[in-house]
Amino acid sequence: MMWRVVRIHGYLISTWTRSACMTCLEKGGTYELVPVARGGAEHLAMHPFARMPVLEADGLLIPEGLAVMGHLDETLPGPGAPAR
Numbered sequence: 001m002m003w004r005v006v007r008i009h010g011y012l013i014s015t016w017t018r019s020a021c022m023t024c025l026e027k028g029g030t031y032e033l034v035p036v037a038r039g040g041a042e043h044l045a046m047h048p049f050a051r052m053p054v055l056e057a058d059g060l061l062i063p064e065g066l067a068v069m070g071h072l073d074e075t076l077p078g079p080g081a082p083a084r
């Protein structure tokens with residue numbers, strides 16, 4: 001798999017966003033943290049409940065922390081996350 005930077009939309013004060021970022025790092029990936037205008041039209045277009053994180057990777061926008069972490073676990077080259 002080709003190495004690439006993924007984008008994680010959210011803020012580090014959010015525990016779910018932080019977990020997604022930590023998963024990315026644990027898997028040897030690199031992320032760009034993208035601030036969201038909470039509840040704005042762009043945010044709602046990415047997540048129907050205007051929550052964070054949202055992962056932008058591989059041409060996909062993936063909401064929901066567990067789905068984000070699952071995608072990172074499956075697509076980044078590092079060792080599998082222990083809980084999976």
Ligand SMILES: N[C@@H](CCC(=O)N[C@@H](CS)C(=O)NCC(=O)O)C(=O)O
Pocket residue numbers: 013014015016017038050051052053063064065066
């Ligand atoms: N089930 C969601 C929960 C995400 C969630 O609640 N995120 C919080 C931050 S930790 C959030 O977006 N809060 C903003 C809000 O509720 O307006 C997920 O797994 O992504």
